[in-house]
Structures are given as C-alpha cells and as structure tokens.
Amino acid sequence: MTTPDSDGLLAEQLLRFTRRVHRIQKRHIEQCGLGVTPAQSRLLRTLAHYSSPPRMADLAERLEVVPRAVTSLVDALEAGGKVRRVPDPSNRRVIRIELTEDGRKALRALRGARRAAAEEMLAPLSEEQRGVLGGLLDALVDGEREKRCG
Template sequence: MAETELTDLFFLVGRRLRQGYARRLEPLALNPGQARALRVLADASEPLRMVRLADELRIVPRSLTPVVDALEAAGLVRREMDPANRRSTLVLISPEGRRLAGLARDARREAGQELFAVLEEGQRDRLRDLLALVEEQFR
C-alpha cells in the first residue's frame, strides 16, 4: 500500500468527522452551517449584527442570509433592527435556538468521540497538541 499523504489523511478524517456530525444533527433538523451559527449566537454575550455573525463564521454576509432565513423560519432566531444603527440587523437567538445549540454541541462532541475512540488517551492528547500548534500559526 502506497504511503498516504498527510493532507489526504487530514481531509479524509475531516470528512468522516463532518459526516458523523451531520448524521447526528439530522434528528434536530439542522445542518452543520445552521448548528454553527446557533453555537456562535448562543456563545455571544449579546445579539450579533449580521455582518459580525458572518465574520465569526468566516463566511461572506450574503452566504449567511439563507442560514438565518432557515433558522428564523424554524423559530430558532429572530431579526431586529439595530437601534444603534438602523441600517444594521441584529440576530437574536430564541430559547429553543439556545436549547438546540446545546444539543448540536453535544452532537459534535459525540461525533469526535466516536471518530477518535480508536486512539488511546495519550495519543488523542498528542494529536490535540499538534493540531493546536498548527492552528496557532494562523491566529
């Protein structure tokens, strides 16, 4: 068997993690993008402007609109005009949205636990440290 490139392995493992996460989100009627938006809103200390939410998600604002539309249609968020800037829109998470954000966080953790169960605790710690080192260079 030919040696698999590190980048190929990383993408394959990432895909398996995303698939496991998406499968766990299905009963919540959420997709990963919606779950991510809910997590960011749930973790924020105040309602976020659409532009700020897009920045936090690292997407362009026009890509955020359908995500917020779907969350709003499901009663998980609502939009309000920003009283400090009438041209801006705030996104507020509902109590049900906050509850689902917690369940989505659990689903993400479970997907990771399932994927990395093959590793011993020390191996998981080492992998976490290595990935944190790589990520740190881009902050």
C-alpha cells in the same frame, strides 16, 4: 525529514479525516431531529458566544464566509424559529440576530450531538494519543494564525 511524497500523503490523510469528521457530525446532528444542517449548527454555536446580538456582518466575519451565506443560514433558522432578527436599539437601520428559546434548546441538543460525534471519532485513540493529537492540531491552527497576522 519530510519529503514531498510524505507531505502529500499527510495532506491526503487530513482531507480524508476531514470528510470523515463532516460525515460523522452530520449524522449525529441529523439524529437530533432538529432539522438543522451542520452550517446552521455552526451559526447557532457562534451566536451563543456573543454577549449581545451581533450583526450579520459580524457573524460573516467570525464564520469566515460571505455575508450572503449568513443571510441564507439566518433565513432558514428564522423560519424554524431558532433565531430572530431584531432592530439595533441605537440604530434602527441595523439588524441584529438573536437566539430564541427554541434556538437555545436546539443548541443544547446539538452540543450533545457534537460530544457524541467527538467520542466516536476519537474512540480509536488512547488518552495519551488524544493529548498528542490536541497538541499537533494546536500547532497547525496556531501556524495558520501566525501566517495571517505576520
């Protein structure tokens, strides 16, 4: 049975681990030497999931951020040559965002950095513990989805 104190301790552990995850990922991303922030990296990964270039509003919704935040990220990535704004072929007033070849190269390097960061974070765990952790994280993520949809 959980108590308010044990729930508070778990919440604190999760927050500390989240900060550790961010620190480790940031370090590995910086080691790539691409000049990309973790938030920009996330936007590049999100772009890669679209079969055709999305609108900025689509990206904002998928990233769960305000549209202005996406504009800032796209501005920085565009200045670095990793994305470009392109007009929608069916409505020239709509702007879509697509990866450039440099963006695809950066994405490949960033995937390696993410794998290295994950290996570092999970190193203390056995394969069995990793499986248990994966199940627990799935339960927490699925619980969030059910709460939003229900």
